[in-house]
Amino acid sequence: MARHVIAPVDELPPGTRKFLDIDGRPIAIFNIKGEFFGLLNRCPHQGAALCEGPLIGLAQSSDPGEIEYTKLGEIIRCPWHGWEFDIRTGQSYCDPKRFRARAYPVNVEPGSAVVKGPYVAETIAVSVESDYVVVDL
Amino acid sequence: MNVQFRDRPDPSAPVGVKTAIADCDIHPARATADELYPYLAKRWHAHIEAYGKQAYHGMMEGPPYPKAQPNASRRDAWPPEGGPQGSSLSFMQKQLLDPYNVALGVLNPLASGQGLRNQDLAGAICTAINDWQIEKWTSKDKRLKASIIVANEDGPTAATEIRKRAGDPNFVQVLLLSRNVEPLGQRRYWPIYEAAQEIGLPVGVHAFGFGGNPLTPSGWPSFYIEEMVGHAQCQQTALASLVLEGVFERYPDLKMVMIEAGFGWAPSLGWRLDKNFERLYSEVPHLKRKPSEYIRDHIWWTTQPMEDPERRDHLFQVIEWIGWDKLLFATDYPHWDFDEPSRVLPAGVSDANREAFYLGNAKKLYGIS
Numbered sequence: 001m002a003r004h005v006i007a008p009v010d011e012l013p014p015g016t017r018k019f020l021d022i023d024g025r026p027i028a029i030f031n032i033k034g035e036f037f038g039l040l041n042r043c044p045h046q047g048a049a050l051c052e053g054p055l056i057g058l059a060q061s062s063d064p065g066e067i068e069y070t071k072l073g074e075i076i077r078c079p080w081h082g083w084e085f086d087i088r089t090g091q092s093y094c095d096p097k098r099f100r101a102r103a104y105p106v107n108v109e110p111g112s113a114v115v116k117g118p119y120v121a122e123t124i125a126v127s128v129e130s131d132y133v134v135v136d137l
Numbered sequence: 138m139n140v141q142f143r144d145r146p147d148p149s150a151p152v153g154v155k156t157a158i159a160d161c162d163i164h165p166a167r168a169t170a171d172e173l174y175p176y177l178a179k180r181w182h183a184h185i186e187a188y189g190k191q192a193y194h195g196m197m198e199g200p201p202y203p204k205a206q207p208n209a210s211r212r213d214a215w216p217p218e219g220g221p222q223g224s225s226l227s228f229m230q231k232q233l234l235d236p237y238n239v240a241l242g243v244l245n246p247l248a249s250g251q252g253l254r255n256q257d258l259a260g261a262i263c264t265a266i267n268d269w270q271i272e273k274w275t276s277k278d279k280r281l282k283a284s285i286i287v288a289n290e291d292g293p294t295a296a297t298e299i300r301k302r303a304g305d306p307n308f309v310q311v312l313l314l315s316r317n318v319e320p321l322g323q324r325r326y327w328p329i330y331e332a333a334q335e336i337g338l339p340v341g342v343h344a345f346g347f348g349g350n351p352l353t354p355s356g357w358p359s360f361y362i363e364e365m366v367g368h369a370q371c372q373q374t375a376l377a378s379l380v381l382e383g384v385f386e387r388y389p390d391l392k393m394v395m396i397e398a399g400f401g402w403a404p405s406l407g408w409r410l411d412k413n414f415e416r417l418y419s420e421v422p423h424l425k426r427k428p429s430e431y432i433r434d435h436i437w438w439t440t441q442p443m444e445d446p447e448r449r450d451h452l453f454q455v456i457e458w459i460g461w462d463k464l465l466f467a468t469d470y471p472h473w474d475f476d477e478p479s480r481v482l483p484a485g486v487s488d489a490n491r492e493a494f495y496l497g498n499a500k501k502l503y504g505i506s
Contacts, residue, residue: 079212
């Protein structure tokens with residue numbers, strides 16, 4: 001497992017996402033309300049670029065006619081078949097037992113720690129004053 | 138049925154699609170609303186601008202039911218140069234034809250002149266779409282073949298258009314839609330079948346259309362998902378009508394393709410028709426064979442949407458009834474329910490059946506060498 005420096009925190013404000021290719025794997029990093037999450041950008045159903053879909057909420061119903069819309073901006077909807085996954089966990093709401101989007105742990109590290117390593121920062125110029133988004137792979 | 142099926146996947150069976158495939162349901166779109174104008178007489182430009190295009194349709198505007206995604210399309214299928222999904226040949230090549238090794242792509246334009254109430258306008262637009270398909274698509278990429286679009290509610294006009302295209306290698310089938318003013322076996326549609334048989338092309342019946350009737354036999358449903366499953370019901374109506382009206386007795390060389398309405402229901406329809414036919418034969422004495430025999434001899438089926446039962450052997454049993462030689466692979470590109478070629482067919486299929494499924498059946502049916 002290697003840890004990769006993705007971006008300074010300021011470059012990924014809440015509600016945005018960043019697409020990366022790390023060791024040949026397409027990955028997207030999301031900032032959901034100040035927390036960072038990583039998903040493999042490949043739908044486990046038929047292989048579409050999952051993370052390019054719209055960010056939506058979760059419609060749930062306890063009884064017909066009663067609809068609760070929660071987790072706004074925390075659900076990714078596949079651009080092909082509309083399968084929905086929780087960005088925090090990769091869980092599918094269509095078929096949670098069979099399908100799960102591959103999730104990667106993402107952390108925020110201070111520049112002082114990033115400079116020391118053991119991180120990989122191929123394209124990011126790091127400084128000790130900033131905080132950085134770091135993904136484990 | 139005495140066919141034996143394996144209960145477990147064979148881990149050695151191939152899964153991916155590496156060899157060439159046919160895609161028997163591709164939807165080209167017009168980049169702009171007036172892209173057809175060069176193919177339409179000036180009289181119709183003025184008519185469309187003054188009066189619009191009125192379909193047999195229960196809604197004031199828009200499609201019969203709002204779709205789940207814009208233009209019912211994949212969200213990654215907007216062409217980079219602008220225009221709606223499916224309107225760019227170069228992007229279709231990049232996103233579909235090249236990466237999936239499509240050797241034969243059958244074009245089925247949907248937003249067409251079919252089902253317009255002004256029959257002269259319907260005929261003019263259908264002819265324009267056929268000319269547009271040649272100029273914009275099939276002449277530019279030899280992998281693509283067009284469907285002859287016809288003014289389906291006007292049999293004689295449709296037949297004229299079909300005969301006009303006889304022998305033109307740009308076209309490989311005649312296209313109808315499943316929702317029509319009347320069930321598809323009825324006599325107003327016979328000139329279409331007569332002309333198609335005469336020029337030797339199959340007739341495709343694609344889900345959707347504008348018949349003026351509600352989406353279900355008992356009215357308008359609440360949800361898009363009901364329209365989606367309703368396509369199978371509508372196709373069953375069409376198929377029962379074609380069989381029971383004697384279309385396949387009258388046109389014994391006619392081949393038809395059921396497009397985008399599934400196929401898992403085919404055995405059940407065949408069984409029910411046969412059972413009733415035993416008791417009600419005297420009502421339809423023009424039929425010389427069991428209804429299911431007409432279905433199995435005359436009907437091909439595109440795979441998208443591919444049925445996905447919990448148990449793989451159930452899918453194989455359905456296909457066994459239909460015949461491995463009657464399935465035609467389709468993606469439905471660029472629509473959102475696109476089937477990815479390497480993911481649709483479970484393991485456990487012989488190499489010969491796999492090849493027929495992905496390419497051989499389509500080449501044979503559409504006469505592509």
